[in-house]
Every structure is written in C-alpha cells, then in structure tokens.
Amino acid sequence: MTIPFSAALSQIGPDSDVVVTSRVRIARNISGFPFICRASNAVRLEIMRVVKRAVDRPALSSPSDRGLQWIDLQAVPSRERVLLAERHLVSRHFANSEGPRALALSHDEHASVMVNEEDHLRIQYLCAGSRLPDAFAAAFALECGLAETTQFAFHSRWGYLTACPTNVGSGIRLSAMLHLPAVQIMGEVERIKRAARELHLAVRGYYGEGSESAGDFFQFSNQQTLGSSEDALLADFHGNVLPRLISYERDARAAALERHRNRLEDLVFRARANLSAARLLTAATATRDLSRMRLGAVLGMLPINLARLQRLLLQVQPAHLSMVDPRAADGEEVEREVRATFVRQELAQSSTDQE
Amino acid sequence: MKCEHCDKPAVVHETIIKSGIDTEVHLCAEHAIAAGYPLPLEQPIADIFPQLAAVAKVEGASTKERSSKCHACGLTFASFRKTAMLGCATCYDAFMPMIEQVIERAQVGATHHLGRSPKGGAEVERTQLLRAKLMRDLESAVATEQYERAAKIRDELKALDTTLP
Numbered sequence: 001m002t003i004p005f006s007a008a009l010s011q012i013g014p015d016s017d018v019v020v021t022s023r024v025r026i027a028r029n030i031s032g033f034p035f036i037c038r039a040s041n042a043v044r045l046e047i048m049r050v051v052k053r054a055v056d057r058p059a060l061s062s063p064s065d066r067g068l069q070w071i072d073l074q075a076v077p078s079r080e081r082v083l084l085a086e087r088h089l090v091s092r093h094f095a096n097s098e099g100p101r102a103l104a105l106s107h108d109e110h111a112s113v114m115v116n117e118e119d120h121l122r123i124q125y126l127c128a129g130s131r132l133p134d135a136f137a138a139a140f141a142l143e144c145g146l147a148e149t150t151q152f153a154f155h156s157r158w159g160y161l162t163a164c165p166t167n168v169g170s171g172i173r174l175s176a177m178l179h180l181p182a183v184q185i186m187g188e189v190e191r192i193k194r195a196a197r198e199l200h201l202a203v204r205g206y207y208g209e210g211s212e213s214a215g216d217f218f219q220f221s222n223q224q225t226l227g228s229s230e231d232a233l234l235a236d237f238h239g240n241v242l243p244r245l246i247s248y249e250r251d252a253r254a255a256a257l258e259r260h261r262n263r264l265e266d267l268v269f270r271a272r273a274n275l276s277a278a279r280l281l282t283a284a285t286a287t288r289d290l291s292r293m294r295l296g297a298v299l300g301m302l303p304i305n306l307a308r309l310q311r312l313l314l315q316v317q318p319a320h321l322s323m324v325d326p327r328a329a330d331g332e333e334v335e336r337e338v339r340a341t342f343v344r345q346e347l348a349q350s351s352t353d354q355e
Numbered sequence: 356m357k358c359e360h361c362d363k364p365a366v367v368h369e370t371i372i373k374s375g376i377d378t379e380v381h382l383c384a385e386h387a388i389a390a391g392y393p394l395p396l397e398q399p400i401a402d403i404f405p406q407l408a409a410v411a412k413v414e415g416a417s418t419k420e421r422s423s424k425c426h427a428c429g430l431t432f433a434s435f436r437k438t439a440m441l442g443c444a445t446c447y448d449a450f451m452p453m454i455e456q457v458i459e460r461a462q463v464g465a466t467h468h469l470g471r472s473p474k475g476g477a478e479v480e481r482t483q484l485l486r487a488k489l490m491r492d493l494e495s496a497v498a499t500e501q502y503e504r505a506a507k508i509r510d511e512l513k514a515l516d517t518t519l520p
Contacts, residue, residue, distance in 0.1 A: 031444065032486025038428045038442035042497055043490060046512065118440070151482055152473055153444040158458070159468025161447060163440045165454055166461035168447075170470040200463055226458065227465025 008110055009087055010311035013129020017298040018246045020177040020217065020310070021088070022132045024139040027119040027162045027171035028146075029153040035163040036116060044100040044116050048072075051115045054149045055104045068104040068111065079329065082319035088126060088177075090114055111142055119163050119171075121146070128310075130246070132174055132238040140230070159226065169226030174237045177206075178245060181216040181295040182252035185264070192248060199241055200224050206287070214284060215291030215313070220245060253299065268296030276347050280333070281340040286316040304350045312346055358383035425449040427487065443487070486515060 008021055029035060033047055055068050073081060073094070081095040090103055094117045101116035114122040123146070125139040153161040160171040167173075183192055196203050200223045206214040222237055256264050271292035275281070290313050296302040297309055314320055321339055322328040328338040358365045363383035424431050430442030432450055441447065447454055459466060489512050496505040 029444070031482065032484070033490060034428045034443040034487075035441055035446075037438060037440040038430060040494060040497075042493065046490070046493075046509075147473060154473050155444070155447055155468075157467055158447060159470060159472070161444050165441060165447070165458050166439070168458060169462070169465070169468045172470075223461070224463055224465065226462040227467065227469055229470045 008126045008128045009314050010307065011128035012307050012310060013127065013131055015130040015246055016128065016306060018178055018180070018249045019130040019242070020179055021126055021128055022130055022135045023088070023124060023126045023173075023175045023177070024132065024135040025173040025175070026121075026123040026139055026143050027160070027167050027173070028121040028123065028143065029161055029163065030120045031151040031153040033120065036118060036120070037163065039116075041100055047120050048100055048102050048115055050150060051104070051113065051121065051146070052102070054146045055113065057145075057149060068106050068113070071103040071105060073101045073103060074099075079319050079322060083323065086314065086317040086319050089124075091117065093117075111138060113142070113146070119167075130176065130238075130242060132176065132234060132242070136174070136230075136234050167225050170228070170230045170233065171225060172230050172233060173221050173225070174234060175219050175221035176237075176242055176245075177217055177219045178249065179216060179291065179294060180218055180249050180252075181291060182256045183249050184216045185256050185260070185267070186252045188248075188252060192245070196220060196245075201241065215287040217291065253295075257299065264295075264299075265301060267292050268299075268301050272296070272302060272347070275343050278340045278343070280336040281316075281343060282336055283316055283318055283321075283339070286339060286343060287313060290316065304347075308346070308350055312343065315346075316343065356381050358386055360386045423450065445487075482515065486512065489515070 013019075013022075030047060030050060033039065033043055036044070039047070052070055055070065058067075071084075073090075078096075081090070084090045084103065085092045085095040087109065089105060089109060089112050091114070094101065094114055099116065101114070104113040104115065106112065110125055110127050112124045112126070114124070123139055123143050125135040125142070127135050127138075155161050155168075158165075159169040162168050162171050180189070180192070183189055193203050202221050202223050204219045204221070206217045206219070220241070222233055224233070228236075271289035275286065275289045275293070278285075290309060293302060293304065294306070294309050294313075297304050297306050315324060316339055318328070318335065321335065321342065324342055325338045328335045356365045357363070359381050361383060365381035365383055422432065425442055425446045426449060427445035428442035430446055432453065435441060435446070435450065441450075441454075455466075489508055493505055493508045493512070496502075496508060
C-alpha cells in the first residue's frame, strides 16, 4: 500500500484558523444482505465483491482523481491501519476490528468508502478548512456513482436503512473539526457543549466517537438524520451552526487577547520552548503544545506556517512517527525520544517559514 | 464534577428532559452501573453510547414484543437492546412498535424520511428479496459443505448484479 502525504489533515483551507477539516459521511447498506452484526465472513466477502465491482467502474473515476484504490484491511499490517485512522480515513474501531473489510480511497485521500464497518458502506469526503458544501457535493457524487450498480436498502417510511436505527433516514453525518483553544482558556467548553446538545449536535474528540478531546480539537456533527432533507441539514449546519461556533471561538480569542494577553503569550511561548527543548515527548504532550502553537500562529505571535503545524500534529501520532523513523516502534522510551528529536528538527527548520 | 451520590468523580453526565424540565444527572462509575447506565469507558461502548441510551429507554413494549425475533435474520429483540444494532432490513418491520420509539426519541420526534430516495423503488425491493433468499441459500450451502451448490448460487448472485441498469 502506498500512502502519499496529501492528507486533508495537513492542509489548510477557508477559515482554517478555527476549522481544521470538514467531513461528510453517508451510511448505506446494500439491499438483500444482512447488516454487519448478522453477516458471516462469506456475506462480508460478497459485499466487498459487489462494492469493488461498483468502485472499479470507469464511470466512477474522473480523469483527475484516477479512481479509487482498493485496500483490503486484512492484508494490511496493523501499523498502516493505525496510520489510516490517524488520518481520519477510517475509524479506530474499523482499523482494529477483525473480519473481511476494505477501504476504497481516492489518490488525493479526500474521498473514501469504508466497506463492512458498522454499515456496509460509509462513504466519506474529507477536506481542509470550512468546505462542507464541497464535501457534501463530492460525497453525494460518489454515492450516486455507487448507486448506479448497487441497490441500497431503503424503506418507504424510514428512508435509507442503517444498522443502528438512530442513523436512519438520510444516513448523512456532517461534521467539522474545530480548534477551540480560546474557548478552552476562557473556561467555556462546557457551555459550548451544552449549546451544541441543544442544537442536536454531537461533540466528540480528535479521534471521533468515544475519544477524549486532545489539544482543544473538537468534532461537531449533526445527530438528526431523519425528517429533514439532506440540503436542509447542510444549509442549517453550514449556514447557521458553523458560523456561530467559529465566531464564538474568534470572540473568545479577542477577549483573551484583551484581558489575558500575558497568560496567552505565556502558554504559546512555553509550548514552543517545551517542544524546542524536550528530549522525551509523548504524543499527548506534543499534541497539546502544538495546539497552543497553532493558536500562537493564527494570532500572529509565532512566525510559523499553519500548514507545517497541521502536518506536525499528524506526524507526532505514533504510526506516522514510525513512518518518519522506524525506531519509534521499538518501545515507549525510544518512541518519545524519536518524537522529541523530530519535533526539534522541524521547529528549527520552521524558523525560516515566511508566514 | 463529583457524583451526586458520593465523592467519586462523575463519569456519566446526562440531561433528562421530563415534562419540559431539564434535570442533570452526574454519576460515578459504580452508581452509573447501579442506575443502569452504560459506561463511556471503552471505545466500542462509548461509540454507541447515545444510541444505547435511546434504546435502553424503550418502554411500553409487551413481554411478547420484547421476546420477539426477526424472521428474516433471527435477531432477537433482547440482542438488539444490548447492542443497539439491527440484523437486517426486515428487522425494521419485525420490531416495529419498539423501533418507532427508538427512532423518534433519537430523531427529535421526526417520524418520516423527507430526503433523497433511490431510483426505481419497486425494482429495488424485488431484487432486495431475491438477493436475501440467495444469500440464505449460500450460507446453508457453505455450512453443509455443498460447495458445488454454493458455486452455483454465487453465479446467480453475480448474474443478479449484471441485470442491474
């Protein structure tokens, strides 16, 4: 498997000061097959065959994206599966689970289809910055392409059927990964989470479902999938909810600068000092300090390129780090040492960044 | 935040809305288990935590309904309550009154799909049934080691794909 380094997570886009990535996921099941919890390996292989056939059709691949590459997860070593999870291309659960399952992935890593996850298909489009309408259009283009040769389970009342009945209807999950360090500093995280719940949004951590938020990154997504058209869901999330969340963080940054500039600078410059000096570094500490540096970068305190920080945030994760230096897989202590050395080198190079 | 029954840190935080009044619940692991809440500790459990909460609250189903089983895939309602996962498309009709409750609870009262739909609805349903039958046949053929028959059924499944537009 070749994994080029073009992950959406290491790029920047519109409103990147707050919005790290935009993602649209569509859950679909193929009609006639049992859902995953009742599917034997034979059935799961048959599902893979049907999906691969749909994916391989020339109509699905425009000349620009050269189609989707097919990755059989059972044939991929664990480190590379974790790598895919670190890039948010598969869920952690999907990376670590067992049984026949696959990932169809576009060469630019924006479009993907998880096959045999919780649902037969999880069609995804992931891109940098606030670009939900683009992600929405691209995900549905892929869904329509697949629907030409694949019949999806559909119910006249409930719409598209999903393994968990709470995702039924449009089966669509819109989400945005937001960087909210100022909301955190101002002690407003609980309030924003509560507001999100009132708007029927789920708030998750850096690695999605069930994960802790690391480095003040939070993923917001719609809970409701039934009773609204897909376009209405998008209009509400992108036009109404997201701008409010973005301005909440921006206002918090302005307020923090005005009232606690010294504390803010202290956090940002200590983070850089720590990362520039550390000889042993855990992924959690690196993520925390890079997150603070990211805040410093968008506020103009640090002359470091945002795309470089974004890339670093990804490269300090365990599987990515062991791609940079295979010794990172040799044990915890070595991993920390490799991480510290790598981050020091990167930050030394970043001093030449022109922002 | 502390548990409301003891001094241990709360791990389960729930807002229960009853008759328009919000009540917050904060419980430590022990008291959460005692109160019947699933714990958000391990990934797979936490994954489906909100769904489980919706499923756990199913009320009003008679004992007969609770012990019911999907005739198509054999999933029991008890098993669905445990995992929040359905076994096949037919489960939606097999567990109808309970499923309705779960969905309405999770979907803020929405009761019907209003979004996009696939082209050719009736055709989809017919192929849906045929494929389901072939898949069951294939399963039993493999289980009883009738490999020739299994190969034949696989061919039929492939033919089913090619008849599609």
